[in-house]
Amino acid sequence: xRPTFTRSYTERAGxxxxxxxxxxxxxxxxxxxxxxxxVDVTLKGEFLEVVDAVGPYxxxxxxxxxxxxxxxxxxxxxxxxxxxxxxxxxxxxxKFADIGNTVVLQYxxxxxxxxxxxxxxxxxxxxxxxxxxxxxSVGVPLGRGLLLLAEMSSKGSLASGSYxxxxxxxxxxxRDFVIGFIAQNRMEGIGSRGFEAEVxxxxxxxxxxxxxxxxxxxxxxxxRTPFQVVAEGGSDVIIxxxxxxxxxxxxxxxxxxxxxxxxxxxxxxxxxxK
Amino acid sequence: xRPTFTRSYTERAGxxxxxxxxxxxxxxxxxxxxxxxxVDVTLKGEFLEVVDAVGPYxxxxxxxxxxxxxxxxxxxxxxxxxxxxxxxxxxxxxKFADIGNTVVLQYxxxxxxxxxxxxxxxxxxxxxxxxxxxxxSVGVPLGRGLLLLAEMSSKGSLASGSYxxxxxxxxxxxRDFVIGFIAQNRMEGIGSRGFEAEVxxxxxxxxxxxxxxxxxxxxxxxxRTPFQVVAEGGSDVIIxxxxxxxxxxxxxxxxxxxxxxxxxxxxxxxxxxK
Numbered sequence: 335x336r337p338t339f340t341r342s343y344t345e346r347a348g349x350x351x352x353x354x355x356x357x358x359x360x361x362x363x364x365x366x367x368x369x370x371x372x373v374d375v376t377l378k379g380e381f382l383e384v385v386d387a388v389g390p391y392x393x394x395x396x397x398x399x400x401x402x403x404x405x406x407x408x409x410x411x412x413x414x415x416x417x418x419x420x421x422x423x424x425x426x427x428x429k430f431a432d433i434g435n436t437v438v439l440q441y442x443x444x445x446x447x448x449x450x451x452x453x454x455x456x457x458x459x460x461x462x463x464x465x466x467x468x469x470x471s472v473g474v475p476l477g478r479g480l481l482l483l484a485e486m487s488s489k490g491s492l493a494s495g496s497y498x499x500x501x502x503x504x505x506x507x508x509r510d511f512v513i514g515f516i517a518q519n520r521m522e523g524i525g526s527r528g529f530e531a532e533v534x535x536x537x538x539x540x541x542x543x544x545x546x547x548x549x550x551x552x553x554x555x556x557x558r559t560p561f562q563v564v565a566e567g568g569s570d571v572i573i574x575x576x577x578x579x580x581x582x583x584x585x586x587x588x589x590x591x592x593x594x595x596x597x598x599x600x601x602x603x604x605x606x607x608k
Numbered sequence: 609x610r611p612t613f614t615r616s617y618t619e620r621a622g623x624x625x626x627x628x629x630x631x632x633x634x635x636x637x638x639x640x641x642x643x644x645x646x647v648d649v650t651l652k653g654e655f656l657e658v659v660d661a662v663g664p665y666x667x668x669x670x671x672x673x674x675x676x677x678x679x680x681x682x683x684x685x686x687x688x689x690x691x692x693x694x695x696x697x698x699x700x701x702x703k704f705a706d707i708g709n710t711v712v713l714q715y716x717x718x719x720x721x722x723x724x725x726x727x728x729x730x731x732x733x734x735x736x737x738x739x740x741x742x743x744x745s746v747g748v749p750l751g752r753g754l755l756l757l758a759e760m761s762s763k764g765s766l767a768s769g770s771y772x773x774x775x776x777x778x779x780x781x782x783r784d785f786v787i788g789f790i791a792q793n794r795m796e797g798i799g800s801r802g803f804e805a806e807v808x809x810x811x812x813x814x815x816x817x818x819x820x821x822x823x824x825x826x827x828x829x830x831x832r833t834p835f836q837v838v839a840e841g842g843s844d845v846i847i848x849x850x851x852x853x854x855x856x857x858x859x860x861x862x863x864x865x866x867x868x869x870x871x872x873x874x875x876x877x878x879x880x881x882k
Contacts, residue, residue: 351651374710376717400674400720401713413842431705432730433762439675445719458705460732460757483734488707490736492774497734504715519707581779599651 338536339520339568340606341438343368346536354453354479355513355538358423362393362571368564368599370394370540371592372427372575373423378404382412387585389420391592394454394540396480396573399446403450426452426539429483433461433470442472449476456481456516459501470511479513482522485558487543499525505537505550514535514538518558520568541569545577560595564602572599611809613794613842614880618809619644619707628727629787629812631708632697636667636845642666642877643870644814646698646701646849652678656686661859663694665866668728668814670699670847673720675824684725700726701813703757707735716746723747732776734856740778744785753787758795761817761830773799779811788812792832794842801850815843819851820872834869838876840869846873 338346345357362368371392374380381402385395395417399405417424426448430437437457441449448455448556449472457465459482469480484501486493493501498517502524515521515538522535543558564570578591612620621633636642638812645666649655655676659669669691691698700722704711711731715723722729723746728773731739733756741818743754758775760767772791776799788811789795817832837843852865861867 339817374713376713378634398710398714403717403721427706429705431703432701432755434670434759436675439650440672444674445677445679458732459736460766461760461762462766464762464764486707486735488735488738490738490778492734492736492771495770498765504764524662525734546654550861554823593806 335365337520338522338534339539339570342607343570343603349536350481351510351512352513354423354475356480357453357599358393358538361423363419365393366447366600367391367393367596368571368603369398369592369596370425370571370573370595371578372396372542372573373579374398374400374401374575375579376403377405378402378409382409382416383585384579384588385416386412386420387415387511388592389587391423391596392420392422394423394425394508394571396427397452399448400428405445414451423453424451425456428455430455430457430465430469431460432465434464437465437468438472441469449473449478452478454479454481454513456483458483459497463504463507464570466508466512470508474511480511481514481516481538481540482512482518484515484524485519487541503527504516505563506535514540514570516540516542518543518563518567518569530538538571539569540571540573541567542573544572544574546595547577560598561605562603565605568606610793612796612808613813613844616712616881617877623810624787626782628697631727632667632753632812635695635697639667640874641665641667641870642845642873643866644670644699644845645852645866646670646816646846646847647853648672648675648849649853650675650678652675652680652683654681655860657736658685658688658853658862659688659690659861660694662866663690663696665863665870666694666696668697668699668845670849671726672701673722674702677875679719680735682777688725698725699728699730702728702729702731702860704731704743705734705738706739707733711739711742712746715743723750723752726752727742728753728755728787730757730833733771733778737778738787740782744782748785752785754785754811755790755814756786758789758791759793761792761815763830776802780809788814788844790814790816792817792837792841792843812845813843814845814847815841816847818846819849820869821851834872834877835879836872839879842880
C-alpha cells in the first residue's frame with residue numbers, strides 16, 4: 335500500500351473527517367498551492383496590505399495576532415473578507431502551551447478571540463492531553479482544526495526523540511480535532527504501540543524554516559528548500575515568511591517572490607506524486 | 609554546605625544579580641508571604657477587584673492578560689498602581705514557546721506589551737536557547753526576570769527526564785535573566801555536566817497545582833498542599849488560583865482564603881529553615 339502522503343491532496347481531502355483539514359486540502363488542490371505565508375508584521379495597515387498582495391498565491395495565511403500593535407475587531411473583519419476574496423484559510427500560530435482550563439480561555443476569550451476567526455491553530459504537546467481536550471471543547475463545535483508541535487526547526491530544540499513520540503501518540507488519540515503536525519518529517523507510525531492501525535494514517539505536515547536563498551538567521555532559525563521539505567521530506571505545506579515580504583520591498587516584488595515559492599512548492603509536490 | 613534553599617529569603621536575595629529576583633525575595637520577606645495568586649478572570653472590573661482584595665496577602669500576582677475581554681491600557685495603569693499600593697510584583701504567565709525572532713515581538717509588541725509592565729514572565733525551553741536570548745534582548749535592559757518551565761503539574765506532561773535536564777542546562781547558561789523555574793521540585797544540580805560549580809547554585813522554584821481542599825480538577829490539573837510543596841519539596845513560591853477566588857464568593861471570603869494560604873505557605877517555609 336502506498337503511504338498516504340504520496341497520494342494527491344484531493345484524494346486525501348476526502349479521507350479527513352475534520353472540516354478544516356478537508357477545506358485546506360481542497361484549497362491547495364484548487365489553487366495549486368502548498369504555500370503558507372507567515373505575515374509577521376506589527377501594524378494593521380501593513381499586515382492587511384501584505385495579506386491582500388500574497389493572497390492569490392497562498393493556501394494558508396499564518397498570523398501572530400498578538401504582535402499587532404493596533405489590533406482591533408475591524409482587522410479581523412477585513413482579514414476574513416480577504417480570506418473569501420482570495421480563497422485561503424487562516425492559521426493563528428499561537429503555540430498554546432498551558433493546561434486545559436487555561437487554554438480554553440486563551441482560545442475563546444480575551445481581546446483576540448482566536449477561535450472565532452482562525453480555521454487552524456497549534457499547540458505544544460508538553461502539558462499532556464488536557465491541552466487537546468481543552469482546545470477541542472472550544473474548537474470542534476466551530477469546525478476548527480489543531481496542529482501539534484512535534485518537532486521544532488530552531489537550534490537546540492528539546493522536541494525530539496521520546497518527546498516527538500509522545501506528541502504523536504496524543505494526536506492519534508484525538509483524530510477528530512488534531513489534523514497534523516508542525517514538523518520537519520512525516521509522523522505516520524511514530525511512537526506507535528503496534529496495535530494501532532497506522533498503515534492508513536494521514537497527518538498533515540506543515541513545515542517552517544523554508545527558504546530558497548539563505549541558510550539561517552541570527553536567532554537560531556535554520557532553513558531548508560521547498561524541494562528538500564516537500565519532495566524529500568514528505569511535508570504537505572511549506573511556511574515562508576521573511577523570505578517573501580522581508581527587506582522593505584514593494585508589493586510587486588512581494589508577489590513575484592510569493593509566486594516563486596508557490597511554483598517551487600508545487601513542483602516539489604508533483605515530483606513526489608510520481 | 610547547606611543547600612541554598614534552606615537559607616532565608618533575605619539571605620538569598622543578596623546573591624541574585626537579577627533585579628526582579630532580588631525584589632521578589634525582598635517582598636516575600638517583608639510581607640511574610642510566599643503566596644503567588646493567579647487571577648484568571650475575564651473581565652477588567654472583576655480582575656482589578658480581586659487583585660485589590662488579595663494584594664495584602666501576596667508577593668506576586670500572576671496574570672493571563674490574554675483572557676481579559678475588555679483589556680485596555682488603563683487596566684495596566686491600575687494594575688501597576690495596585691502593585692505599588694500593596695507591594696507585590698507582577699508575573700504574566702505567558703508561557704512563551706516560539707523561536708527567538710517571534711518571542712521578541714510577542715514580548716514587546718502587540719496590544720499587551722507584556723515587557724513594559726510584567727516584572728517576571730515565563731517560557732518553555734522547547735524551542736532551544738534562542739527563546740531565552742530573544743526574550744533577554746527585550747527583558748534584561750528593563751530589569752525583568754524569566755522563569756523556565758522545567759516540569760508541569762498536569763497529567764501526562766511530556767516535560768520530564770531529559771527534557772527537564774535540557775531546560776535546566778539552558779537556564780544555567782543564562783543566569784543574568786533566568787531566575788528560576790516553574791516546577792514541582794528543586795532543580796539545583798539537575799542535568800549538571802560535572803564541571804559546573806552548582807554547589808552554590810540558587811534557582812527560584814515557583815510551583816502551581818497547590819490546593820488545601822481538593823486533589824484535582826476535571827481537566828487534568830493535580831493538587832498538592834503548601835506543606836508538601838514548600839517544606840518537603842523545597843519550592844519557594846506557591847501558586848494558588850481558583851482555591852482563593854473560585855466559586856463566586858464575596859470579597860471578605862476571598863481575603864480569608866488568601867490569608868489562610870499565606871499563613872500555611874509561610875509556616876511551611878519556616879519549618880524548612882529549621
